[in-house]
Amino acid sequence: MPIEFKTPDAIEKQMQQVHIVAENVMRPDSRYLDDHEHERPVKFVNMIWPQMKQMEAANLKAALSRAEAKNGKSVAKNGNGAGAGKPSIANLTLLHMIEELSWGDAGIYLCIPSSALAGAAINAVATPEQLERFLRRFTEGEPKWGAMAMTEPNAGSDTSNIQTTATFDEEANEWVLNGEKIFCTSGKLALEESNGLVVVWATVDKSAGRAGMKPFVVEANTPGVTIAKVEEKLGIRASDTVSIVLNNARIPAENILGDAEVRTGKGNKGFKGAMKTFDASRPMVAASAIGIGRAAFEFTRDTLAKQGVRMVYNKPRWKLTSVQADLLEMEMQLKAAWLLTLEAGALLDAKQDNKLQSSMAKVKAGKAVTHITQKAVELLGPLGYSTELLVEKWMRDAKINDIFEGTGQINTLVVARQILGYTRLELK
Secondary structure: OOOOOOOOHHHHHHHHHHHHHHHHHHHHHHHHHHHOOOOOOHHHHHHHHHHHHHHHHHHHHHHHHHHHHHOOOOOOEOOOOOEOOOOOOHHHHHHHHHHHHHHHHHHHHOOOOOOHHHHHHHHHHOOHHHHHHHHHHHHOOOOOOEEEEOOEOOEOOOHHHOOOEEEEEOOOOEEEEEEEEEEEEOHHHHHHOOOOEEEEEEEOOHHHHHHHEEEEEEEOOOOOEEEEEEOOOOOOOOOOEEEEEEEEEEEEHHHEOOOOOOOOHHHOHHHHHHHHHHHHHHHHHHHHHHHHHHHHHHHHHHHHHHOOOOOOOOOOHHHOOHHHHHHHHHHHHHHHHHHHHHHHHHHHHOOOOOHHHHHHHHHHHHHHHHHHHHHHHHHHHHHHHOOOOOHHHHHHHHHHHHOOOOOHHHHHHHHHHHHHOOOOOOOO
16 A cells, blocks of 8 residues: 555645634734743634634543543444544644644744643543543633643753652642742643643652652642743743742642552553653654744745745756755755654554654754754845844744753654663663
């Protein structure tokens, strides 16, 4: 059977609508919101929320079906692990949507009202009851946000060094959380909304290392949870990034995702849940990077074409000008990253392991978008460096994609370990 590279018609149709939002709502506000960091893109939020509610409802339905099937209930499955009928394209649809919205503006896209990384964590390890309780809110009512808090001052790439603690108070039947989280994307939006939430990773047993890591749902307006700092950033400035302090923050016993038992080895669902979250989120970060890269590439290509420098595909590289060769390299890097990202998303939809592919997509997209946007500034000269155009902004927005959800260096290690069969202790 031949490989089909055509985008499914359902996705094409939906992307036509998303492109209208990206071009007519996001792009016009790009410069203003970059200059006015943390000012909420109200127009975009209100316009995109009805569509996000529908997507969240579909994702919740699929998640509940998977949970029922896992528990042995009567949900028919086809060969790729999806429910009976057509294979799911939910993740592929989301990848296309993120890419298009990031083409519009990556910082504004990150303000999108949804369960976001919190939803990915909940989907990875939650019980059916928790799926319903925590994710149903994103399918109704006013706009709301989810976020995830993992990084700490002394625990960035090394998640095993997490110091935030969760202690169980049996008398009150509550978990008590203490610690500090930093660089939490959309944390301010999530905690300021009456029905938002943040998934906080904490340890229930420091001596157990990674095995003691557990995710907890901390809801907005929880006493003892405060925003200590709102970061001022190089790029994605419309998006908020915050530090969160948990000072004897009490949450209900049932807000721990999964269970509290500490298991080592294959039974360590806490740490595996964190890694599953990354397997789902890294392709989404890659898609955002590609959207930024495409914006920079298309603008540079079209601007240079007006000056008589056009793309040439039917000549060997040594017959091209250096600028033409640069443009071809930019486009090649973009398309290579996109194909890797689509593969990672397709595996997610097929319920197959995508740890290798998600890290490969993240590494490639992070490197590609950094190269493409820097080259765009270079090729356009002084205008590319000025604020008269959005090109310098795209270069600033690009770099974060090589950093968050696991740095390029860490993801390169993950790829090497997966291919060579080494453990974390053997290759670090």
